[in-house]
Amino acid sequence: MPWKLSTEFTFDSAHVIEGYDGPCGRLHGHTYRVRMELESQRLRPSAHVRRDIMVADFKSLKWAKKDVEQGGLDHMFLNEHPDLGGDTTAEVMAAFLHRETMRRIRDTLDAGDSGDDLRLRVFLWETPESCCEYWE
Numbered sequence: 862m863p864w865k866l867s868t869e870f871t872f873d874s875a876h877v878i879e880g881y882d883g884p885c886g887r888l889h890g891h892t893y894r895v896r897m898e899l900e901s902q903r904l905r906p907s908a909h910v911r912r913d914i915m916v917a918d919f920k921s922l923k924w925a926k927k928d929v930e931q932g933g934l935d936h937m938f939l940n941e942h943p944d945l946g947g948d949t950t951a952e953v954m955a956a957f958l959h960r961e962t963m964r965r966i967r968d969t970l971d972a973g974d975s976g977d978d979l980r981l982r983v984f985l986w987e988t989p990e991s992c993c994e995y996w997e
C-alpha cells in the first residue's frame with residue numbers, strides 16, 4: 862500500500878466485565894490507548910478540503926477521544942453503550958472501534974468511491990501492558 866496513516870489517542874472510561882469471576886467483574890476504569898493505522902492505494906478529498914490530498918482526515922480516526930456527550934467514548938460507562946451489547950472486553954471494543962471508524966470514513970466518501978482499497982487496523986490498550994489488535 863503506498864500510504865499509511867497512523868495516529869494515537871487516549872480516552873478515560875469505566876466498565877465492568879459482566880460475569881467475570883475476579884476484580885474485572887467490579888466497576889473500574891482505564892485510560893484506554895488507541896492506535897489507528899489506515900492504509901490506502903489512493904488519495905482522496907475530505908470534508909474540509911476538496912482536492913485529492915488525503916488518505917482520510919486524521920480527525921475521522923480520532924472520533925472516540927471526544928466526550929461521550931459529543932459522540933465519543935471519553936468519560937462513558939461503556940457497558941451502557943448501545944452498540945456494545947453490555948460486553949466491554951478489549952476484543953469487543955477493538956472490533957467496535959474498527960466497525961464504527963470505517964462506517965464514519967465511508968460516510969465521507971464521494972459517490973462512486975467504494976473505499977475498497979482502505980485497510981484499517983486498530984490497536985486498543987486497556988493498560989500499558991495489555992493490547993488487543995483488530996483488522997479485517
Ligand SMILES: Nc1nc2c(c(=O)[nH]1)N=C([C@H](O)[C@H](O)COP(=O)(O)OP(=O)(O)OP(=O)(O)O)CN2
Nearest residue numbers: 878884885889891949950951952987988990991993
Ligand atoms: N482477553 C482479555 N482479558 C482481560 C480483559 C479483556 O478485555 N480481554 N480485561 C480484563 C480487565 O478489564 C482488566 O481491567 C484488565 O486486565 P489486566 O491487563 O490483567 O490488567 P491488570 O492491571 O489488572 O493486570 P495485573 O498485571 O493482573 O495487575 C482482564 N482480562
Ligand SMILES: [Zn+2]
Nearest residue numbers: 885889891987
Ligand atoms: Zn477493565
